[in-house]
Amino acid sequence: MTTEQPAPLLDLLATLDLEELGSAQVSVQPLSTAGALAGEAPVPLPDVFAEDITLFRGQSQKQPHGRVFGGQVLAQGVVASGRTVRAVEGQEDRRLHSLHAYFMRPGDDTQPITFSVERMRDGRSFSTRRVHAIQHGKPILSMSASFQAPDRGLDHQDEMPDAPDPLTVASLADIFAGVDHPGARHMATERAIDQRHVEGNLFVAPASDRVADQRVWMRAIGELPDEPLVHDAVLAYASDYSLLESVLRRHGKAWTNRGLRVASLDHAMWFHRPARADEWLLYAQHSPSAQGGRGLGIGRMFARDGRLIATVAQEGMMRFPQP
Template sequence: MNQVLANLVHLLTLERQSELEFIGHSQDLGFPQVFGGQVVGQALSAVQQTVTDRTPHSLHCYFVRPGDAKHPIRYSVENVRDGGSFSVRRVIASQFDQTLLVMTASFQSFEEGLEHQDAMPNVPGPESFEAELALYRAHAEEIPERVRDLLTAERPIEYRIVENQNPFRPRPSIPKRHMWIRAVDTLPDNEAIHRSMLAYTTDYGFLETALHPHGVSIGHPSVRVASLDHAIWFHRPFRLDEWLLYVADSPSASGGRGFVRGQIFNRQGQLVASTSQEGLVRVQGRETK
């Protein structure tokens, strides 16, 4: 397996301290705080290890405090209920006895039922687009020197954005994004790993969709963006080492907050997961449009 991808799989595996206690280490991505997707992915990894014969169908998170990437994170799981078909778990992620994130996750035994879904958007396949990493490398001189090496380094997940543009000189556009995502190498045949990896990935570039109409990006020094909550619904099995289309839109921004919704399709057009998030969106020194 590609070493960068193997490092991420290891990051999301966690060290089990007891039946309901886990420790996760952090990675420094060049931001002042831990990447929110890391905490979501690790929290899901923790709760998945406390439920047998059932798979998660939804999770809801609140980000309470930013985490410190230089220190490990403790994940404490509470068994809320094991019913006839569903199980519910609650997990608190903390550092220095302070809560970083609270997640509630629901699990269900497999069963047949009615099926319908939205149609997959008709966009060109991933072969039509360059990796986002290539764009960052092409504009490396515009990246602050302190984070240049981190932002142009090899990544475990490849992102190919349909509406790609220079992230350092963005133009106003509609609040919608289509992004092809895939792990850079083959992952183990373990559905729990694929779900934790997808949870990690869904936070990347998601809230940025709310900035599109205003011609600013998270790379701008006047922009402050932080996730407040995050939710994921798993609809169907999937593999993250095969291309998935992540469709995001932002129907509203107000009160210093932006709201985004997402749908994730496989290449066969199946809707495999849905997401939503609200986050802090502040632009200092200018009015948002």
């Protein structure tokens, strides 16, 4: 990796460089309530399982709105769970293949986050982990992650949609350069991911066409280490950008709509084929449904050569003032 990196990328890499706090074994042994109503002592039951827990701590990136960026917590959860897989002898080559997460509370970007990783299972082919991100004594995210050893099998994929060359599409950094607004400055100079909306962004005005699809080119703004776990974490980080915009685009809305309230509820991601997060990826996004104050976005990430890298699904709370 080159020694000189843009400051936002160095900040992201520092955010992903978690501090390991230690490990512990915790036995879970519930007590039976049978006979308790009659005044008898509870009858102990056998151990359900013993939790092997490793704790990590990571810093938070400052955001204009004061809340932790959800993609940051996802990415740190990937690193935390991946390090416990890497620490198991003979499992160093297991790659992340899926994660399923729930955002439970907004995070405080002035405070670090503690990650509790439970080793749920290490099988012959798969390793499963459960991660909780904790602030102020309460979980802000709960995530399960699964890792797989290299394997062979059936192989097919969707075709990559057509898109113009990424270098012909304006970046957010270009669009918001020189704009004197905290959010604009953040997008222009403080993000580690270069985003280029093929159909135009929704930060200032709604789209002219009310369609539920959009395409976004993206990559890290500098070279990343040659470590697969870092690239998977950065892909998870970037996956939380822009996905719910397919909902806004379908309904002629923009991020600047007065009274708009948005919060990610859950996030799932499947990693199909290895890729570098510092090379151009096309994030093709579609919203199949919005209802009940919630909107669903589905995204597919393609490498520039057409390989399908990952599939993402996210549902978010999306509330507008009622007339």
